[in-house]
Amino acid sequence: MASITLEGLKKTYAGNVQAVKGIDLAIEDGEFVVLVGPSGCGKSTLLRMVAGLETISEGTLKIGERVVNGLEPADRDIAMVFQNYALYPHMTVYNNLAYGLKNRGFKKPEIEARVRNAAKMLEIEEFLIRKPRQLSGGQRQRVAMGRALVREPAAFLFDEPLSNLDAKLRVQMRVEIRKLQRRLKTTSLYVTHDQLEAMTLGDRLVVLNAGQIEQVGTPMEIYARPASMFVASFIGSPSMNMVPLAYLKTQGQSTLLDDLPPDTDTVGIRPDDLRLTPPEAIHLTVEATLELYEAAGAESHLYVQLIGSKQPTVIRVSGQPPVKEGETLRFYVTRQALHPFDSASGKRTD
Amino acid sequence: MQTKRSTYQNRWLPYLLLAPQLAITLVFFIWPASQAVKSSFERTDAFGFNTSFVGLANYARVLADPSYLNALGRTAIFAISVTALSMSLALLLAVCVNRVLKSARFYTTLLVWPYAVAPVVAGVLWWFLFNPTIGLLPHILDWFGIHWNHRVSGTQAMILITIAAAWKQISYNFLFFLAGLQSVPHSLIEAAAIDGATPFKRFWTIVFPLLSPTTFFLMIININYVMFDTFGVIDATTAGGPGQATMTLVYKVYTDGVAGLNIGSSSAQSVILMAIVILLTFIQFRYVERRVNY
Numbered sequence: 001m002a003s004i005t006l007e008g009l010k011k012t013y014a015g016n017v018q019a020v021k022g023i024d025l026a027i028e029d030g031e032f033v034v035l036v037g038p039s040g041c042g043k044s045t046l047l048r049m050v051a052g053l054e055t056i057s058e059g060t061l062k063i064g065e066r067v068v069n070g071l072e073p074a075d076r077d078i079a080m081v082f083q084n085y086a087l088y089p090h091m092t093v094y095n096n097l098a099y100g101l102k103n104r105g106f107k108k109p110e111i112e113a114r115v116r117n118a119a120k121m122l123e124i125e126e127f128l129i130r131k132p133r134q135l136s137g138g139q140r141q142r143v144a145m146g147r148a149l150v151r152e153p154a155a156f157l158f159d160e161p162l163s164n165l166d167a168k169l170r171v172q173m174r175v176e177i178r179k180l181q182r183r184l185k186t187t188s189l190y191v192t193h194d195q196l197e198a199m200t201l202g203d204r205l206v207v208l209n210a211g212q213i214e215q216v217g218t219p220m221e222i223y224a225r226p227a228s229m230f231v232a233s234f235i236g237s238p239s240m241n242m243v244p245l246a247y248l249k250t251q252g253q254s255t256l257l258d259d260l261p262p263d264t265d266t267v268g269i270r271p272d273d274l275r276l277t278p279p280e281a282i283h284l285t286v287e288a289t290l291e292l293y294e295a296a297g298a299e300s301h302l303y304v305q306l307i308g309s310k311q312p313t314v315i316r317v318s319g320q321p322p323v324k325e326g327e328t329l330r331f332y333v334t335r336q337a338l339h340p341f342d343s344a345s346g347k348r349t350d
Numbered sequence: 351m352q353t354k355r356s357t358y359q360n361r362w363l364p365y366l367l368l369a370p371q372l373a374i375t376l377v378f379f380i381w382p383a384s385q386a387v388k389s390s391f392e393r394t395d396a397f398g399f400n401t402s403f404v405g406l407a408n409y410a411r412v413l414a415d416p417s418y419l420n421a422l423g424r425t426a427i428f429a430i431s432v433t434a435l436s437m438s439l440a441l442l443l444a445v446c447v448n449r450v451l452k453s454a455r456f457y458t459t460l461l462v463w464p465y466a467v468a469p470v471v472a473g474v475l476w477w478f479l480f481n482p483t484i485g486l487l488p489h490i491l492d493w494f495g496i497h498w499n500h501r502v503s504g505t506q507a508m509i510l511i512t513i514a515a516a517w518k519q520i521s522y523n524f525l526f527f528l529a530g531l532q533s534v535p536h537s538l539i540e541a542a543a544i545d546g547a548t549p550f551k552r553f554w555t556i557v558f559p560l561l562s563p564t565t566f567f568l569m570i571i572n573i574n575y576v577m578f579d580t581f582g583v584i585d586a587t588t589a590g591g592p593g594q595a596t597m598t599l600v601y602k603v604y605t606d607g608v609a610g611l612n613i614g615s616s617s618a619q620s621v622i623l624m625a626i627v628i629l630l631t632f633i634q635f636r637y638v639e640r641r642v643n644y
Contacts, residue, residue: 074547089560103546
């Protein structure tokens with residue numbers, strides 16, 4: 001087990017295309033860090049640089065106290081779980097797990113013990129003699145995890161390992177990965193484009209956009225205080241509504257908005273912070289026409305258009321309130337729920 | 351597998367469309383092949399006036415003939431060495447081309463050219479290169495103290511036809527191996543790299559086993575190629591000589607039948623050759639395919 005330190009890590013491809021533009025990040029020993037961002041943000045490239053599958057153009061990468069920039073993937077003491085699992089199709093599950101140990105010259109009894117132990121932990125003992133093609137998606141995923149953990153590496157690297165599973169299995173495996181990591185306390189770096197997966201798995205999130213870090217923090221820190229409009233709209237589902245400040249001021253409650261920092265021109269409001277009933281705290285009121293009512297069981301999503309604005313807005317309420325499409329509704333939002341942004345820089349202003 | 355059933359307005363149209371292919375198969379394969387089977391049971395006198403049914407006499411004589419059994423042994427050696435040589439070189443070239451990113455297409459095009467060369471032309475080409483009087487290679491071999499004359503040495507003649515026959519087949523094998531290599535998922539090789547396998551080990555424990563369907567297919571194709579299609583190469587280089595040193599089964603069919611006019615024996619030989627190839631292919635599918643990973 002070890003910490004992972006990234007100092008000014010850059011990746012430049014031929015033709016001067018910068019995929020990763022200088023990443024500084026310190027991952028502590030035993031920590032579970034999730035790299036999250038939209039496709040093409042450089043998160044997978046960054047993970048592959050840590051694994052040693054991509055060369056590092058600039059910067060320093062340390063695993064533990066060791067600079068590993070020039071080391072082969074095998075010498076970095078890491079294990080990786082691939083998106084497509086990358087199981088060796090011609091080997092049995094047992095041999096898939098044992099392959100890395102055999103290559104490292106482990107003795108047979110030791111290999112046997114470790115493979116049995118990992119198989120037991122992942123509940124795949126009965127599949128050890130099968131070939132990967134005889135397994136279901138979830139079972140393959142477990143084998144891929146097993147291959148990573150038999151080696152007892154300093155760090156686990158996960159490259160979107162759940163994206164090939166169906167929704168139900170994804171939730172189940174997500175929980176298992178988290179439990180396993182808690183138990184083994186192995187430093188983990190996990191890449192995903194799914195914000196919910198990121199929120200639920202990580203001790204800390206790193207939100208990436210266009211090869212740069214937008215924000216680093218615990219899931220709730222990031223949710224509660226997104227540092228930029230990008231993070232605000234990326235984390236949380238449905239994404240945060242962005243309302244022009246000028247519009248809110250025309251709604252006749254400008255005194256409430258006076259204490260916002262001077263650069264502010266846009267206000268972010270989470271879909272669940274717009275309420276149908278007035279709260280006791282001091283609040284704003286907006287009027288909107290309900291365009292689409294989406295009932296989703298425990299909660300409902302109301303797609304509305306603010307009166308006097310073209311701004312599409314979404315509101316999340318619990319249960320199914322008795323409202324109809326086409327109706328004009330009043331929504332209430334407290335001062336504390338407003339996230340002030342400067343749309344020119346995209347940054348938070350307070 | 352489900353195939354779509356086509357419907358035709360005129361019920362004779364499908365037969366008409368099939369006719370050319372059927373006619374060609376009938377005229378150039380079924381008819382001559384059945385003629386061969388028929389005449390393998392017959393004896394014709396030297397002038398072609400009298401033909402009599404002799405049962406299995408032709409087969410009995412052929413199989414008791416030491417020169418035929420020699421040819422059988424030589425064909426086996428020839429088939430194994432051509433297949434091994436052309437497949438191993440083709441795999442090596444495919445691995446090299448698969449590693450280069452920029453000019454892969456360029457190399458592929460160049461490496462496929464030999465396949466477009468007619469067997470006889472390929473034979474003539476190697477005949478020139480190895481010609482003991484005017485050839486370049488015997489001259490070079492002389493520096494190393496090797497005296498090359500395939501007109502005298504049976505072993506050297508065998509080496510010559512092996513090289514010539516293998517050279518022509520490398521292109522074909524190369525294309526299939528390259529396609530096979532490109533279909534091995536890159537993440538498997540990366541996973542093996544993380545699992546601590548050296549590039550050499552990665553190839554033999556991951557890539558090569560995954561190529562086994564291609565290797566198996568090529569093995570059958572190559573053996574069939576050596577059995578039948580090397581006639582032109584042999585005819586243009588050694589013509590079966592010196593002595594009978596490069597007399598393979600297919601070449602012996604020709605010498606005994608066309609040159610020796612022993613149609614009965616020649617037909618029996620070609621039927622046996624056909625049977626051997628069918629048997630080999632059957633055995634390969636039956637026993638080797640089981641070890642193949644699909």
